[in-house]
Amino acid sequence: MAKIVVVFDFDKTIIDCDSDNWVVDELGFTDLFNQLLPTMPWNSMMDRLMKEIHENGKTIADIEEVLKTVPIHPRIIPAFKSAHALGCDLKIVSDANRFFIETILKHYGLMEYFSGINTNPGYVDEQGRLRISPYHVFINSSHGCTCSLCPPNMCKGLVIKKIQAAVESKTRFIYLGDGNGDFCPSTKLGERDFVMPRKNFPLWDAICKNPTLINAQIQEWCDGEELERVLISLIERINLEETNQFLPMDCKYQNIPMGTHETLPQPLPVPH
Numbered sequence: 001m002a003k004i005v006v007v008f009d010f011d012k013t014i015i016d017c018d019s020d021n022w023v024v025d026e027l028g029f030t031d032l033f034n035q036l037l038p039t040m041p042w043n044s045m046m047d048r049l050m051k052e053i054h055e056n057g058k059t060i061a062d063i064e065e066v067l068k069t070v071p072i073h074p075r076i077i078p079a080f081k082s083a084h085a086l087g088c089d090l091k092i093v094s095d096a097n098r099f100f101i102e103t104i105l106k107h108y109g110l111m112e113y114f115s116g117i118n119t120n121p122g123y124v125d126e127q128g129r130l131r132i133s134p135y136h137v138f139i140n141s142s143h144g145c146t147c148s149l150c151p152p153n154m155c156k157g158l159v160i161k162k163i164q165a166a167v168e169s170k171t172r173f174i175y176l177g178d179g180n181g182d183f184c185p186s187t188k189l190g191e192r193d194f195v196m197p198r199k200n201f202p203l204w205d206a207i208c209k210n211p212t213l214i215n216a217q218i219q220e221w222c223d224g225e226e227l228e229r230v231l232i233s234l235i236e237r238i239n240l241e242e243t244n245q246f247l248p249m250d251c252k253y254q255n256i257p258m259g260t261h262e263t264l265p266q267p268l269p270v271p272h
């Protein structure tokens with residue numbers, strides 16, 4: 001049976017907020033954030049904000065405490081566990097940073113469910129300050145992606161291509177995301193893959209505007225409950241397709257339970 005790789009964005013997909021904004025707001029640095037935002041790239045600004053936060057006496061423990069309170073839908077964790085139990089390989093591709101993501105995953109005991117976390121480096125230096133750096137070094141050169149929606153520090157499309165190159169060609173992908181940065185990787189998926197854009201979020205808007213750039217099948221979702229339902233039904237559907245592929249013609253479809261087709265999520269309607 002072909003392996004299924006499920007790739008999750010992190011902010012507003014796994015957690016129900018943006019982790020950068022959450023930490024900045026909860027520690028009381030929103031005004032400084034608003035001042036700095038127009039002056040530098042987001043990723044560089046986060047590193048600068050961590051310097052300010054450190055100099056103002058906030059510790060790594062303070063950052064960890066606020067990260068442990070990020071909102072997360074109660075069905076998200078069961079969704080990971082079911083997908084993992086169904087044999088999927090789970091990965092994260094995120095423009096947040098490793099420190100934030102790992103702190104949250106460890107808090108919920110989820111590290112073991114993910115085989116890879118692709119994100120901006122984040123580590124604590126000797127002074128106890130959190131350092132955040134870009135996934136792709138972009139000071140002297142760009143990552144080369146011409147997609148206007150990719151930020152300078154990270155092209156998730158390049159990350160997906162790297163993951164695709166490292167697995168068997170029969171591997172099927174399911175990509176879940178909400179943001180503009182999730183559009184480029186969505187365009188790299190094939191017609192046997194699925195993209196799950198969060199409804200009424202920027203990725204969903206971008207797909208509605210440019211449907212011809214997407215080869216993958218599209219299944220929208222609104223919240224953690226729908227994410228779980230759609231994701232598990234897609235995994236079951238792929239597993240069934242892959243199993244039936246090896247059966248003789250007249251056995252095909254006989255073992256599909258009645259009503260399966262009615263319960264499948266409907267494709268995203270594309271407005272004209």
Ligand SMILES: [Mg+2]
Pocket residue numbers: 009010011012013177178179
């Ligand atoms: Mg996101």
Ligand SMILES: [Zn+2]
Pocket residue numbers: 145146147150155156157158184185
């Ligand atoms: Zn890109």
